[in-house]
Amino acid sequence: xxxxxxxxxKLEGGxxxxxxxxxxxxxxxxxDQQAAAAAAAKxxxxxxxxxxxxxxxxxxxxxxxxxxWLAYGNDSSVPGADxxxxxxxxxxxxxxxxxxARYQSFATSQSFASALATKVPTKIDIGPVYTVDPRQRAxxxxxxxxxxxxxxxxxxxTDYDDVRTCGSGGHICGRCxxxxxxxxxxxxxxxxxxxxxxxVCWVYSGRRGxxxxxxxx
Numbered sequence: 001x002x003x004x005x006x007x008x009x010k011l012e013g014g015x016x017x018x019x020x021x022x023x024x025x026x027x028x029x030x031x032d033q034q035a036a037a038a039a040a041a042k043x044x045x046x047x048x049x050x051x052x053x054x055x056x057x058x059x060x061x062x063x064x065x066x067x068x069w070l071a072y073g074n075d076s077s078v079p080g081a082d083x084x085x086x087x088x089x090x091x092x093x094x095x096x097x098x099x100x101a102r103y104q105s106f107a108t109s110q111s112f113a114s115a116l117a118t119k120v121p122t123k124i125d126i127g128p129v130y131t132v133d134p135r136q137r138a139x140x141x142x143x144x145x146x147x148x149x150x151x152x153x154x155x156x157x158t159d160y161d162d163v164r165t166c167g168s169g170g171h172i173c174g175r176c177x178x179x180x181x182x183x184x185x186x187x188x189x190x191x192x193x194x195x196x197x198x199x200v201c202w203v204y205s206g207r208r209g210x211x212x213x214x215x216x217x
Contacts, residue, residue, distance in 0.1 A: 053120045063113035090127030090134045103134040155183045156209035172208050180210055
């Protein structure tokens with residue numbers, strides 16, 4: 001989620017009260033080089049202003065479609081749907097200043113879209129579905145636990161550093177990207193044929209690889 005030596009304040013769902021500070025110390029493996037390369041790439045990437053991000057969330061971000069996907073049919077238009085399902089899903093926002101705000105939850109796509117336009121997160125992490133609304137976890141401390149989560153695979157080009165010859169770490173080019181295409185074909189075939197999964201979704205990770213989301217019951 002962050003580089004080994006990063007410190008990020010973790011906030012409650014309301015985004016106001018500090019919970020803890022992540023001060024994990026860096027390790028002593030080759031991962032330090034990868035972390036340094038990732039940090040350098042992040043620093044070199046074009047920066048968006050808050051106004052640009054706000055415009056993106058207000059005008060372009062598919063909040064309604066994303067909310068519908070994460071609801072899995074649990075909305076008021078579906079007979080027998082669980083009306084509490086979407087509110088029990090945790091979303092985590094990384095806010096400006098690298099502040100990590102956990103336990104965000106939303107009952108409607110409209111409230112989700114409004115929060116995005118207001119808080120303007122630089123990153124959104126999708127968490128599990130809990131027994132209760134994560135914003136109400138203090139009231140149900142003994143019963144608060146995750147009950148559902150997609151099966152997610154993360155495939156990065158760094159996994160192929162021992163075989164690719166064009167670069168390593170955060171390096172990405174047209175010569176090494178076909179490795180990702182091959183990984184998608186192999187893993188997708190195994191998931192469907194060997195394990196019987198049917199609801200498989202592949203997406204670009206945003207940096208140097210792909211994510212596979214499996215949503216079968």
